[in-house]
Amino acid sequence: MPLYRKHKLARELSHTLLSEFHRSLMLIADRDMLVYNITSKIRQIAPVDRIEIFLLNTETEKYIHTGKHHDGSEALDRIHFTQHSKLVNWLSVNETYFYVPRMSNVMSYLSDAERELVRSANIELIFPLKVINRLNGFVMLGKRSDRKIFSWQEIDMLGLLFYQTAFAIENTALYEEQSARIRKMYRSDRLAILGQLAAGAAHEIRNPLTAIRSTVQYLGKGMKNPDKLEMIEELMEEVDRINKIVQGLLSFAKSPELEMSKVNIEQLLQHTLALLGNTITEKQVEVAFDLSAANTVVTADASQLKQVFLNIILNAVEAMENSAERHLTLGVETGRMLDYQSRYLLISIRDSGNGIEPDDSENIFTPFYTTKKDGTGLGLPISYGIINRHGGEMEISSLPGKGTTVVIKLPQTI
């Protein structure tokens, strides 16, 4: 075949490949699905020993290994790259690939640990995933499966594919952010409306209830018949029960003003644990701290935050009732807002309890939703309200049978 024809074919092929790649990527809204898809597409286009994708976690600002596990990839799960990493810096500034065998100057720029990783994992090529001025991640490719070296043409082609990939990943992040915002709005609205309804209803119920109580009490006074007396007593008990529920409703609905002061979250967590000391020892819960934030001070209402921690830790302990291993891990990390001006604390409370079924996960913030015999189902909605009033966020993720993690994001002024 004449050379010009061969080139034309290659061009057509790459054009079809690119547009097909583009089409399929832009349709996927789920990030894990996208990563899976990219990996398998790249494998079709360029069979390589390994494809490792690191993506930016915008909450912690770290680049984390993402995707399916395979032989030899577990070691990478323990590695994360920060914004200060030399590799991240190089990719971010140069906005191009790093071809390991031909670019020894870059290799010597890397830190010792990064160099060691590139060598031991047999990485041949690293592509940035950059959109506008943000490095969203990078892709590491191993050697070609047929042991040939990559041609520059192939590298350019891969470069184009990863350029598109970066946009597709950015899209999934935006989509996720938007759905989370809508979910939160819906949740806050629902809680606010329920709060108002609760307050209104409680108020309306309280007066007639007082009247009923005193009338029943009055009727019982002259009563001699023991059967009827018993009925009166039962009535009184029921009235008292309604009263208790009304009290619960009122305490949920009222949102006391925040009394702000400087609060050290680490100390507050320790303090909350001390309050629960007996329960924790009795239930043989093993507590561990995972503190990576240098400064854990925020401006907040200490007593309300303590109530939040109490609710969540109690939930965790209760969820581990039937677990063989009872681990409670409390973590505090620092994150930076996208504007780079402000910071926040990420407080995570992780248990190894029975977890929450996916179908129940939206219900847990609904007032009075409980799966416990003597629960009120107000612990989480009250906590959610308190965190909201602090300008923070609260999210729960759970693996049924494995455990639950509650993450609280609190703004931290510096």
Ligand SMILES: Nc1ncnc2c1ncn2[C@@H]1O[C@H](COP(=O)(O)OP(=O)(O)OP(=O)(O)O)[C@@H](O)[C@H]1O
């Ligand atoms: N860490 C957890 N693990 C498993 N399920 C949980 C966890 N935290 C909350 N839940 C589920 O969410 C429900 C609601 O929790 P919430 O704290 O609002 O109320 P509760 O614990 O049932 O009652 P109360 O807080 O009044 O004791 C719980 O009944 C439970 O099913």
Ligand SMILES: [Mg+2]
């Ligand atoms: Mg609770």
